[in-house]
Amino acid sequence: MGLFEKFEKTAALYNGLSDAGRNPFTVIMEEMLSPTRASIKGRETVLAGTHNYLGMTFDSSAIEAGQAAIAAHGTGTTGSRFANGTYGIHRALEDDLAAFLGLDHCIVFSTGYQANLGAIAGLLKAGEDIALIDADCHACIYDGCQLAGVETVRFRHNDPESLDKRLARVSPDVKGKLVCIEGMYSMFGDIAPVKEFVEVAHKHGAYLFVDEAHSFGVYGENGRGVSEADGVMDEIDFYSGTFSKSLASVGGFVASNHREVDYLRFSASPYKFTASPTPANISSAHAALKRISADPSIRERLWENVNRLHAALRQLGFHLAAEPAPVVSVLFKHADDAFSGWHALLENGVYVNMAIPPATPNSMSLLRLSVSAAHTPDDIDRIVAGYTAMANAVPAARAAG
Numbered sequence: 001m002g003l004f005e006k007f008e009k010t011a012a013l014y015n016g017l018s019d020a021g022r023n024p025f026t027v028i029m030e031e032m033l034s035p036t037r038a039s040i041k042g043r044e045t046v047l048a049g050t051h052n053y054l055g056m057t058f059d060s061s062a063i064e065a066g067q068a069a070i071a072a073h074g075t076g077t078t079g080s081r082f083a084n085g086t087y088g089i090h091r092a093l094e095d096d097l098a099a100f101l102g103l104d105h106c107i108v109f110s111t112g113y114q115a116n117l118g119a120i121a122g123l124l125k126a127g128e129d130i131a132l133i134d135a136d137c138h139a140c141i142y143d144g145c146q147l148a149g150v151e152t153v154r155f156r157h158n159d160p161e162s163l164d165k166r167l168a169r170v171s172p173d174v175k176g177k178l179v180c181i182e183g184m185y186s187m188f189g190d191i192a193p194v195k196e197f198v199e200v201a202h203k204h205g206a207y208l209f210v211d212e213a214h215s216f217g218v219y220g221e222n223g224r225g226v227s228e229a230d231g232v233m234d235e236i237d238f239y240s241g242t243f244s245k246s247l248a249s250v251g252g253f254v255a256s257n258h259r260e261v262d263y264l265r266f267s268a269s270p271y272k273f274t275a276s277p278t279p280a281n282i283s284s285a286h287a288a289l290k291r292i293s294a295d296p297s298i299r300e301r302l303w304e305n306v307n308r309l310h311a312a313l314r315q316l317g318f319h320l321a322a323e324p325a326p327v328v329s330v331l332f333k334h335a336d337d338a339f340s341g342w343h344a345l346l347e348n349g350v351y352v353n354m355a356i357p358p359a360t361p362n363s364m365s366l367l368r369l370s371v372s373a374a375h376t377p378d379d380i381d382r383i384v385a386g387y388t389a390m391a392n393a394v395p396a397a398r399a400a401g
């Protein structure tokens, strides 16, 4: 009885949405037709909410590498990286990721979530160290701090001055200080001033951890992320990323020039106590990495699509959360309007993500469009037509600023 009382509020929301046939959180992709099309409720729908930024999920080299890996190494590893779950292909991907990033060490985890959880909890010690995290950081960064059991201080989003003030107040008895930020933030598509954060963190003897889950492959001259675009790849202390976005697979990694990062293989529970990524996950991610390293035109196509969609949505009068970025979010003051907007888009054959408080910054509700290099001109026309229909169906969508 007592165990389930906490679900009353969630149940009211969940059942209310489901009963009305309006639950955006239980969508089923019945059949994937391409990186940007799926069948939803029996209808071909344009996917504009998948974080498939470089469209690699249907890339022939990624598919063939996954198939060949299953044939060569089997369907699963049946063990953790720490025991029997490290194959030559896991190590080869770590080496190539480190080389791609220009960093000395890289450790692959089973997901990006576990990479952050494991690295943050493995680096920090309760009673000795402190974490300082951007207020808009992803749940896995919060969870990593919680798993570490350290004091965790939030500073204002994307505000190095706020970090500076918080760091100045840290007791001299604290041993290690770890500052955590992201490259591109996935809710609004806004970018961190990584260079300024490096300066502030190092001025106070703190280490900087940058989660580039959404910016890897997308920002910087070589696609290394916002840290590269800001010219500070050599100055950040820890870099984390995921295979689940631009690398079109499942898995994650942490990279660094600090050789001590390698000890996480012994100290991070989310590395040791879970099965390692499957051969197919590893080999598809590796093939995607090779493709995007060799062919910058994929990234260029993404940015062409970004600029086109951002300009079209701005033209339609929506309140957009940020400057052009691979995430283009339309803000709503009221969750009800965002729900209506989300349904209007789906009815018009466009799938996007919906996010409502408490998962969103500043208590805003939003519809999040993630752009892909694989979006064709026809996909983009359909997305713009969907947003035009949505703006007419939900007038509040244009007035949310």
Ligand SMILES: Cc1ncc(COP(=O)(O)O)c(C=O)c1O
Pocket (backbone or CB within 6 Å): 111, 112, 113, 114, 116, 138, 140, 182, 186, 211, 213, 214, 242, 243, 244, 250, 251, 252
């Ligand atoms: C900023 C950020 N970090 C980490 C992750 C976790 O990545 P994964 O999907 O590989 O667990 C996500 C996933 O959405 C994310 O948005």
